[in-house]
Amino acid sequence: MMDLETVYQGIQEGRRRALARGLSWVDEGSDRGNALLGRLFPHAGHAHVIGITGAPGVGKSTLVNALTLHLRKTKQTVGILAVDPSSPFTGGAILGDRIRMQDSVDDQGVYMRSLASRGHVGGLSRATFGALTLLDAAGFDVILIETVGAGQAEVDVMRFAQTVLVVLAPGLGDDIQAIKAGILEIGNIFVVNKGDREGADRTVRSLRSMLGLTSTSLDWVPPIIKTSADRNEGIGELVQAIEDHKAYLTNHAIWDQMRERQAENLLEQALEDMVEAVKKESRRQGEWYRAVSSIRQGESAPAFARELISQWLQKNG
Amino acid sequence: MIRVLVAKPGLDGHDRGAKVIARALRDAGMEVIYTGLHQTPEQIVDAALSEDVDVLAISILSGAHPTLVPRIMELLRANDVDDMLVLLGGIIPEDDVPAMKAAGVHQVFGPGTDTQDIVDFIRQHKGTA
Numbered sequence: 001m002m003d004l005e006t007v008y009q010g011i012q013e014g015r016r017r018a019l020a021r022g023l024s025w026v027d028e029g030s031d032r033g034n035a036l037l038g039r040l041f042p043h044a045g046h047a048h049v050i051g052i053t054g055a056p057g058v059g060k061s062t063l064v065n066a067l068t069l070h071l072r073k074t075k076q077t078v079g080i081l082a083v084d085p086s087s088p089f090t091g092g093a094i095l096g097d098r099i100r101m102q103d104s105v106d107d108q109g110v111y112m113r114s115l116a117s118r119g120h121v122g123g124l125s126r127a128t129f130g131a132l133t134l135l136d137a138a139g140f141d142v143i144l145i146e147t148v149g150a151g152q153a154e155v156d157v158m159r160f161a162q163t164v165l166v167v168l169a170p171g172l173g174d175d176i177q178a179i180k181a182g183i184l185e186i187g188n189i190f191v192v193n194k195g196d197r198e199g200a201d202r203t204v205r206s207l208r209s210m211l212g213l214t215s216t217s218l219d220w221v222p223p224i225i226k227t228s229a230d231r232n233e234g235i236g237e238l239v240q241a242i243e244d245h246k247a248y249l250t251n252h253a254i255w256d257q258m259r260e261r262q263a264e265n266l267l268e269q270a271l272e273d274m275v276e277a278v279k280k281e282s283r284r285q286g287e288w289y290r291a292v293s294s295i296r297q298g299e300s301a302p303a304f305a306r307e308l309i310s311q312w313l314q315k316n317g
Numbered sequence: 318m319i320r321v322l323v324a325k326p327g328l329d330g331h332d333r334g335a336k337v338i339a340r341a342l343r344d345a346g347m348e349v350i351y352t353g354l355h356q357t358p359e360q361i362v363d364a365a366l367s368e369d370v371d372v373l374a375i376s377i378l379s380g381a382h383p384t385l386v387p388r389i390m391e392l393l394r395a396n397d398v399d400d401m402l403v404l405l406g407g408i409i410p411e412d413d414v415p416a417m418k419a420a421g422v423h424q425v426f427g428p429g430t431d432t433q434d435i436v437d438f439i440r441q442h443k444g445t446a
Contacts, residue, residue, distance in 0.1 A: 092345060092349070098350060
């Protein structure tokens with residue numbers, strides 16, 4: 001049985017067992033997970049966090065595998081977080097992203113972890129930010145976060161990643177139309193994967209005209225890169241675009257501002273966790289249901305919310 | 318939350334059973350990591366450690382269990398793993414079961430096992446949820 005001190009030390013020494021156990025604690029949202037996260041946060045902030053998002057079936061996992069192999073040629077170490085959806089009915093999940101990442105799993109410079117979304121919306125899991133903080137503190141140069149197959153609203157990844165890749169593939173019907181709002185706006189780099197398939201050039205063209213309409217950033221023009229991840233084509237160009245984006249962030253002092261935002265993420269996370277704890281506790285104590293029936297009779301919901309929080313604080317403050 | 322790795326070591330190419338188990342465990346509210354066919358014992362143990370799973374469920378139909386299973390158990394021990402529940406399924410002749418258990422497997426589930434029995438066994442040893 002590993003204790004907090006062992007895990008804390010072990011992660012900084014780059015020991016994989018310690019990292020794996022620490023990630024479980026953070027994933028379960030336990031007190032020891034939060035304690036570990038708090039202590040490791042000051043040691044993080046060095047990694048380049050790259051988010052990979054896009055609709056189901058566009059080849060995100062295959063692209064992560066190809067990117068990892070390419071990054072390893074330059075001796076950069078790579079941490080991977082792959083998020084898959086949990087069943088809304090049973091809470092269970094099948095996490096299959098390792099299947100497409102077989103080429104890198106034997107390499108000690110690569111660590112991969114599968115996460116289930118556990119009811120969290122936004123394309124990631126509640127624990128994703130904590131998990132990437134642990135990987136960062138463990139010293140990985142690059143961290144790749146693969147979101148669940150995302151549509152229009154799964155834009156959480158932009159809060160955590162410095163560089164966001166939005167992945168598309170040809171032949172998914174009216175794909176660009178379907179995602180024009182939301183994730184089209186968060187991409188720093190666009191990848192048209194399965195570029196060897198018919199219609200890839202048409203997808204690139206319509207993407208280019210769509211981006212011309214929605215571009216929000218004045219200085220960085222998101223490049224569109226065509227890849228065939230399973231044939232390892234276009235990956236060098238993609239890695240170059242990622243490097244260019246990192247240089248852009250550093251030169252415009254955006255990189256340092258992002259560190260500030262990560263501290264903010266930690267605070268937001270703590271607040272969300274507290275609200276969850278208040279709900280859980282008041283349901284358990286029955287106060288929740290008393291409040292619900294009073295609100296049905298016309299009493300003020302915000303007043304009860306304040307009441308539930310203050311009761312919780314008295315007990316746990 | 319109980320996390321399970323469903324592993325298919327060696328050369329046999331039949332993972333219908335493994336997928337049925339994976340679905341049953343998911344439907345019982347567990348998080349199941351499936352890594353695909355043709356895994357070496359080293360890859361399986363590395364995945365089990367990286368994913369920090371509570372349960373390792375191995376499926377073998379090829380008859381290679383007398384070599385593969387002891388190798389997996391040896392690698393787990395070499396990494397000081399003593400709290401992982403290890404289950405074995407597939408085609409395991411009755412006569413081989415004692416040897417598998419002696420190697421460190423906690424339970425062997427043969428063809429025709431009710432998936433609910435596997436779920437119950439895991440919950441009994443690793444808690445509910």
